[in-house]
Amino acid sequence: MSAAVANFDDVLAAAARIAPHACTTPVLRSRALDGLAGCRLAFKAEHLQRGGAFKFRGAGNAVWALPAAEASRGVTTHSSGNHGGALALAAAGRGIRCHVVVPADAVRSKLAAIAAYGAVVHRCASGIAAREAACAQVVEATGARMVHPYADAAVIAGQGTAALELLAAAGPLDAVVVPVGGGGLAAGTALALAACAPQCRLYLAEPSGAADAAASLARGELVPASAPDTVCDGLRAGLGGPGFGILRRQGAEVLLVDDADTVAAMRLLWQRMKQVVEPSAAIAFAAVLGARERFAGLRVGLVLSGGNVDLDALPWAA
């Protein structure tokens, strides 16, 4: 894990570093959804990013920032899905080895992607303790560099590049809404907004069944996640320390969303925008629909964070 705290210069450096590798994803708009939400929406389409999620930005920044000697020993991480796939893809791009520790509760299709991108997969029990222990073993055995999914300055800086592109393509925004799990995307977005759009409010969409970020920001200290229960498989991690500090400074506000509303928003995005997004992405749109009065008439940016869904287990079919 990088020890230093990420700042806006790191976001700019990340943008330059990943430019040859990552996609500049489009910003999508929909009159139909604007009408439903009562505001002007700009969707940053990170489900169209390489690997199907914004995670390629942070993982790519971490991988390409490594000095050659260190890179040669490979990278490792623990991940229930998108970060693992992204790190595998970035490592393959640089031609280095990647080990991904995958917990028992990972989504099948995400596990398959990690393996397809060429990573060595290590299974472990679910829960953060088992994941970290398994990663420590890999580091011990191989000398690989740990790239934490969110509590890592290079990862946070990389994730911030999505908000830079969103602002550049959408123009001035009154509010930006991103999902929050471990807080990498949220913190990176906070860094970009603080520098480029200080008057723009940052909202974090969090599942009510995994509401540790809301608790932490309300109490002013990190509250550990306990027994997350949500359909948003990408948002089950507890908020990380580096992200917490950045989000607190930015005055980010959490909007809690029930899973049923997330699933309904996901259906709308599929049906009206024809975009395959996962629950952890749709939650940002659900948060806007659930707080219409707050966003009424505003220019609202949302990050559609990923689109890796098990097509055989759609949440509305459950």
Added chain:
Amino acid sequence: MSAAVANFDDVLAAAARIAPHACTTPVLRSRALDGLAGCRLAFKAEHLQRGGAFKFRGAGNAVWALPAAEASRGVTTHSSGNHGGALALAAAGRGIRCHVVVPADAVRSKLAAIAAYGAVVHRCASGIAAREAACAQVVEATGARMVHPYADAAVIAGQGTAALELLAAAGPLDAVVVPVGGGGLAAGTALALAACAPQCRLYLAEPSGAADAAASLARGELVPASAPDTVCDGLRAGLGGPGFGILRRQGAEVLLVDDADTVAAMRLLWQRMKQVVEPSAAIAFAAVLGARERFAGLRVGLVLSGGNVDLDALPWAA
């Protein structure tokens, strides 16, 4: 029905006429799918068109081409789905009345869209005879102008604008693959290619369970459709006379596709491109995957014709 045969000037006129109303949809690319297909694919994303299908081009052209006095009596059509929704949407845009005759076997979500766009819906039995009889009644009662879903010069000309945009965005192409049902999109595409890319081959993807276009072009005369049996609900209509003449002149070639291959291609487009497309759109990609040797190394344009799917009845869940 417009009696005159559409020509390329009509396509150009249609492009200018619908420009204020229709979207210039993007052309999507995917390294992953290029790798699978062994050629360079350019997907014209007509599922992102207004109403979720290319049909808005032809219907919009027909509606905005009407003289004011005639328009004031409204329009009518029969449609199992996307054309009906498109005509309703275009009529609403011009502020005129629209009657849509919908057969019993229409997809539920498409029927709902027709009503939501404000058309008066008339149900009838399935089969072309019942549809035409019901339309004739509407014309008799209201004086509405019939806008046939595909055997209409204005409709064919409008559909041809998608290929114009595809060529402009993708650059030179060696082949273009479009789905064929009634032949409106296919004939419009043929007109555009004949004028702008005469060396580009036109392929028509047709369900093997509704193969009347293949039979007609092989025999050199229109073979009526009989008992179509395919998951492609947008391709059950028999090839229309005007389309047949244009396609024959262009030397278009039919590629027959089994439903199972269409469904597999649809899954790939959802999973890898994150795009919600319907079976009648995915068939074009399935046709390319089923004839890899023919397309090897070529620059291939495909029209993703629509994205209106019943999310509660996905074909791979059947």
